[in-house]
Amino acid sequence: MLGLLLIALLAGLIAGVSPCVLPVLPVLFFSGAGGAPAGAPSGGEVSSPMPGGVGATHSGVRPPPSRLRRSVSIIAGVVLSFSIVTLAGSTLLAALGLPADLLRNAGLLILLVVGLGLLFPPLESLLQAPFRRLPNAFRRTGGPSRRNGFVLGLAVGTLYVPCAGPVLAAITVAGASATVNRSILALTAAFAVGVAVPLFFFALAGESIGRRLAAYRSRTRAFRIAGGVSMIVLTIALALNLTDGLQRLVPAYTQALQNRVENNASVRSALSAVRAAQPTTASATEPITLPTTAPAQPAPRRSAAATADPPTLGPLVTCESQAAEIQNCGPANSFVGISAWLNVPGGRGPTIEALHGKVVIVDFWTFSCINCQRALPPLKAWYAAYKDIGLEVIGVHTPEFAFEREQGNVERAVKDLGITFPVGMDNSSRTWTNYSNQYWPAEYFVDAEGIVRHVAFGEGGYAASERIIRDLLRAANPTVRLPAPTDPAVLAVG
Numbered sequence: 001m002l003g004l005l006l007i008a009l010l011a012g013l014i015a016g017v018s019p020c021v022l023p024v025l026p027v028l029f030f031s032g033a034g035g036a037p038a039g040a041p042s043g044g045e046v047s048s049p050m051p052g053g054v055g056a057t058h059s060g061v062r063p064p065p066s067r068l069r070r071s072v073s074i075i076a077g078v079v080l081s082f083s084i085v086t087l088a089g090s091t092l093l094a095a096l097g098l099p100a101d102l103l104r105n106a107g108l109l110i111l112l113v114v115g116l117g118l119l120f121p122p123l124e125s126l127l128q129a130p131f132r133r134l135p136n137a138f139r140r141t142g143g144p145s146r147r148n149g150f151v152l153g154l155a156v157g158t159l160y161v162p163c164a165g166p167v168l169a170a171i172t173v174a175g176a177s178a179t180v181n182r183s184i185l186a187l188t189a190a191f192a193v194g195v196a197v198p199l200f201f202f203a204l205a206g207e208s209i210g211r212r213l214a215a216y217r218s219r220t221r222a223f224r225i226a227g228g229v230s231m232i233v234l235t236i237a238l239a240l241n242l243t244d245g246l247q248r249l250v251p252a253y254t255q256a257l258q259n260r261v262e263n264n265a266s267v268r269s270a271l272s273a274v275r276a277a278q279p280t281t282a283s284a285t286e287p288i289t290l291p292t293t294a295p296a297q298p299a300p301r302r303s304a305a306a307t308a309d310p311p312t313l314g315p316l317v318t319c320e321s322q323a324a325e326i327q328n329c330g331p332a333n334s335f336v337g338i339s340a341w342l343n344v345p346g347g348r349g350p351t352i353e354a355l356h357g358k359v360v361i362v363d364f365w366t367f368s369c370i371n372c373q374r375a376l377p378p379l380k381a382w383y384a385a386y387k388d389i390g391l392e393v394i395g396v397h398t399p400e401f402a403f404e405r406e407q408g409n410v411e412r413a414v415k416d417l418g419i420t421f422p423v424g425m426d427n428s429s430r431t432w433t434n435y436s437n438q439y440w441p442a443e444y445f446v447d448a449e450g451i452v453r454h455v456a457f458g459e460g461g462y463a464a465s466e467r468i469i470r471d472l473l474r475a476a477n478p479t480v481r482l483p484a485p486t487d488p489a490v491l492a493v494g
Contacts, residue, residue: 001183004270005190008167010261012194015162018258019250020370021199023243024160026234027111027152028074028199029206071203077153078160078199079192081107085158086168087175087188090402101403107158111235114152118228159238161368163254164400165262165458166438167191170271172400173429183274241416247370252459255371259458271438319452322461326468329452332362332444335396337430340407342414342423349424350394352450359386359472360446361393364426364437366400367413371459372441376417378462379443381486382469383421389480390448390473395423398432400440445469448476463488 015021089103099105117123162168168191174184237243261267319329334352341349352360363379365372383393399405405427414423426432435444438457445454445468454468466486473480 001186001274004267004274005186007261007267007270008187008190009194011165011167011258012191013197014194014254014258014261015165015168015191016195016198018163018254019247019252020161020163022247022250023234023238024156024199025202026230027156028078028202071149071200074149074153074156074203075196075200077150077155078157079153079196081154081157082160082195083157083188083192085401086172087180087184090176090399090405093402100405101409103158104401104403107155108235108239110152110155111159111231111238114155115228115231115235118224118231161401162195163258163371164369164440165258166267166271167262169400169438169440170274173398173432176399176427176429181274187274241368241413244368244370244373248374252371252374255459272436319455321455321457322464323454324464326453326471327455329444329455332360332446332450332452333431333434335394335424335426335431336434337426337428338396338424339427340425342411342425343420344422349422350392352446355392355394355446356450357448357476358390358392359448359469359476361391361469362396362435362444362446363393364396364398364432364435364440364442364444366398366404366440367410367417368404369400369440373417375441375443375459376419377490378465378486380418380420381490382466385483385486386469386473387421389482390476391469393421395419395421396426396431397423398426398429398437398440445472447472462486 085103090100093100093102113123164172167187171184171188171191174180319327332352335349338349341347344350361379361382365375367373379393382391387393397404397410403409405425407425410423410425424431441458443456443465444452445456445465447453453472454465456465463485470482470485473482
């Protein structure tokens with residue numbers, strides 16, 4: 001377990017510097033600049049020009065709060081809310097009958113109010129009033145600036161959607177299915193500490209710059225207005241998911257490192273061992289030996305009629321990702337626990353049994369996952385090129401966070417992303433568990449006999465995956481006439 005905690009810590013560090021952190025960086029940077037500028041007098045009025053102190057003016061002889069304490073308070077808020085939302089957000093909202101995107105919307109509202117407070121000092125003073133009424137003992141712990149920073153950190157934590165690998169996937173799925181145990185709590189703590197380290201330095205850098213720039217000290221009002229406008233624009237961009245396009249343009253510079261740390265058989269097996277309330281058919285810590293050729297008869301599939309039985313961990317967890325040759329990864333399991341189907345007539349989705357005779361790609365994704373979005377162009381290109389000659393693509397949308405459970409949000413994402421193949425909403429993570437999946441995105445390539453022949457976790461390897469598709473289509477129909485392979489420019493998007 002100690003080794004797995006170290007992996008979780010490293011995974012958090014990688015997530016904290018990945019492209020997925022870009023939307024919250026401006027908030028952390030500006031909020032970190034919330035302390036009083038360097039050289040401010042120890043008595044009289046002290047103006048704190050950015051969110052958190054958000055330009056609050058207060059009187060007294062207390063010196064401005066230290067940079068370290070203020071940045072710690074911001075990141076503490078981020079880590080606390082991110083951990084709670086990840087582990088208990090979905091379960092808590094469902095138990096209370098509240099909308100699944102309530103926490104995210106609350107975070108957006110706080111950011112908007114902070115931005116407006118920068119532009120309108122009377123509103124800011126009103127927001128500061130509750131903190132001024134706290135007893136003196138509490139004021140001495142950091143004052144309004146520090147506690148406002150903590151509140152702002154709580155808001156940011158509800159909006160932070162890191163690039164997820166197997167560690168975070170295990171945490172979020174356990175939280176969504178209310179199967180949290182001590183091992184999951186320990187993994188969450190290790191991952192959160194890893195994320196906190198780079199985010200803390202971003203906030204500290206903003207505060208350092210704000211305190212040292214002479215122009216900043218002499219033009220506080222102009223910087224306040226610029227900060228407020230930036231905060232409001234960013235809030236609107238986050239609300240409309242406009243930041244996704246920018247993130248897709250940024251190279252996945254942490255992907256290779258993340259793969260080395262998390263995407264290997266030993267880590268996946270160790271994570272399987274800590275998944276709660278899921279009986280296994282084989283040891284989670286011992287690799288499963290699979291044949292390298294197809295069986296003479298198709299292996300039995302998991303029947304759709306058996307969906308009441310608890311899913312079991314199969315051999316898929318040990319299959320090599322993005323292998324160059326066709327593998328035998330065992331039978332494709334059923335789609336179970338799907339709450340709604342999109343892009344299908346009458347909302348009646350396919351079954352794995354009904355797809356017998358076709359080559360099928362089962363794609364696990366979630367709409368806020370930038371890695372998933374970056375992997376979509378090849379999938380869409382393959383679907384367009386091969387759907388009339390025996391290929392089917394089935395999207396399984398397994399949410400990472402609570403707001404991704406709302407059907408309206410998923411429907412808008414499917415439309416905006418140009419997805420035309422069937423998509424099943426796996427809000428209960430039952431199909432995810434049925435496939436022993438641990439990654440967003442993850443593709444399982446199923447032959448015409450229902451055997452999984454290739455798996456691909458994360459981005460990349462698209463040319464090799466397409467060769468597998470073409471081989472499987474030929475095996476299913478030796479007389480098939482295949483179109484030209486997909487344009488390499490499309491396959492290079494990730």
